[in-house]
Amino acid sequence: MSILHDGYFTQGLDADPELAAAIRGELARQQDGIELIASENIVSKLVLEAQGSVMTNKTVEGFAYARYYGGAQFADAVEALAIARAKALFGCRFVNVQAHSGSNANNGVFLGLLKPGDTILSMKTAAGGHISHGHPATLTGRDYAIVHYGVSRETERVDLDEVRALARAHRPRMIVAGGSAYAWTLDFAGFRAVADEVGAYLMVDMAHFAGLVAAGLYPHPFPHAHVVTTTTNKSLRGARGAMALWNDEALSDGINYGIFPGVQGSVMLHIVAAKAACFGEALKPEFKAYNAAALENAQALAETLAGRGMRLVAGGTNTSLMLVDLVNQGVTGDIAATALEAAGIAVNKNLIPFDTCPPEAPSGLRLSSSAGTTRGFGPAEFRQVGDWIVRAIAARDDAAALAAIHDDVRALCRRFPIYDAA
Structure with a gap:
């Protein structure tokens, strides 16, 4: 008797009717409904195929061309392609495309550049900030001293005078600009001036406007940010995942090793392949x-x-x-x-x-x-x-x-x- 059930390499969703019904139900919901959720988009057939490719079978740890596992030549090619395209898309020198999620990218940067107990100044959740920037329920909120800036009661927009006053009072090691529910462009040069005044890193989380940045329709975080993080599944229209970008080589070890092995293990190569696909589309x-x-x-x-x-x-x-x-x-x-x-x-x-x-x-x-x-x-x-x-x-x-x-x-x-x- 074969150790594999019949059709193991040939049958698709029809082999599992319960799962097929749920997935096809979701397809019908997407086809016949309107999505207005800001963390969602609709990927291309190319991205779907890359994400569902045989890359899902391959395990690698480490970085392209320096793996802990053998048989990585095509894995290396895929990751190197994603990195090269991301560099071209955002005009930066260094990129890590391995982060499984935006929170992992942020946590990897924090782990790689900060010490436990360091102070982070970030936007409060109720003002539009993201929970991974220091909400008490997260590892960031547990492991670092979090100070939050908000928005002006009059304008409901970020007040850099408040950011500066809080930075002077608390001397953060990192300032975070960007959030998940803030509808206006941010003054990255102004944030960097505050960061320089107190000797802090500036991290920009551009998850909700990365596509606009790539298209030249939103102020670019570089050269002002020390490091930029973003998801790839929102305005970039790609796979669910994230990446970190930076220009200063002195930050490379901290960020890279903060992500692996700091906050996650092996690379999800099928996701990296889908990231490479969406970056290629975004360059058009x-x-x-x-x-x-x-x-x-x-x-x-x-x-x-x-x-x-x-x-x-x-x-x-x-x-x-x-x-x-x-x-x-x-x-x-x-x-x-x-x-x-x-x-x-x-x-x-x-x-x-x-x-x-x-x-x-x-x-x-x-x-x-x-x-x-x-x-x-x-x-x-x-x-x-x-x-x-x-x-x-x-x-x-x-x-x-x-x-x-x-x-x-x-x-x-x-x-x-x-x-x-x-």
């Missing part, structure tokens, strides 16, 4: 056109929501994401998100600056134009989406009204199909 002229469209679409959505009486945090956006304040709608973000999901629109609840509600039932929604732009929506479609959002939230207790909106959402999505309906 079409990628700049995509990001320009995402900015235009975000403006259309923001203007529609504001015109229908919804307040946008910080007065709107000049990026591809925005934060909606629901206080004047008499509803919390969790309830609004549930209603919108019933209407075929995926969003995420989110804290707003100075929120008096808990994270589980916050006062806001975070929205992004990234995924809708990828599937081909333009300003007209995003204005329609804005109208549906307002209507769905108002009809949150009316199942029939939400179902009717969902029918319209489905019809729109089928005008802009994604993938084959296999």
Whole structure:
């Protein structure tokens, strides 16, 4: 008797009906629903195939051309290709493409450049910061002394005077710029001036605007940042993973060994292959056109929501994401998100600056134009989406009204199909 079941090397998803049903259900949800979640996008068939390739079978540890495992010639070629493309995309000297996630990239940088107990100055979560920058529930929050800056009550934007005052008072070893729910461009030169004044590293986490940076549509973190981290699955439209970028060779050992073996083990080569694929796509002229469209679409959505009486945090956006304040709608973000999901629109609840509600039932929604732009929506479609959002939230207790909106959402999505309906 064979030790392998029949079809081990030939059968696909049909061999596992339960799993197939869940995956095909997710495909149908994506095909017939609108994604507005800022941490999501829609990857190309090329990225899907690279991520599902035989690279998943290969284990390597260490760095390209210096592995602890044999049989690595093609693994080295894939990782070297990803690194070369990332360098070209962002104009930097050094890149580590191994990080499994944005949090791992950030933690690897912290581990490699800081000592336990060092002070990190970063944006507070309620102001738009990311939990990996020092939330008490994370390793960063446990292992380092965290000081948070916020946003101005008047403008709801970063106040560099506050950042400077906190830096002078607490003398951080690292300052972090960037977050997950901040809708405006950041002044990297201003952050670097503060960092230099107190002798701190400046780390920029550009996870939510990396695509805009690559397309020349957002201020570039270099030469101001000592190190930059980013995920690859948001505006870069790639595999779920992350990377770190820097220019000073003196930082290389700290960052590289902070990631491996510091916070993770062997490389997920199938993910690195998919990163190489998306970097190659991002180097093409079409990628700049995509990001320009995402900015235009975000403006259309923001203007529609504001015109229908919804307040946008910080007065709107000049990026591809925005934060909606629901206080004047008499509803919390969790309830609004549930209603919108019933209407075929995926969003995420989110804290707003100075929120008096808990994270589980916050006062806001975070929205992004990234995924809708990828599937081909333009300003007209995003204005329609804005109208549906307002209507769905108002009809949150009316199942029939939400179902009717969902029918319209489905019809729109089928005008802009994604993938084959296999």
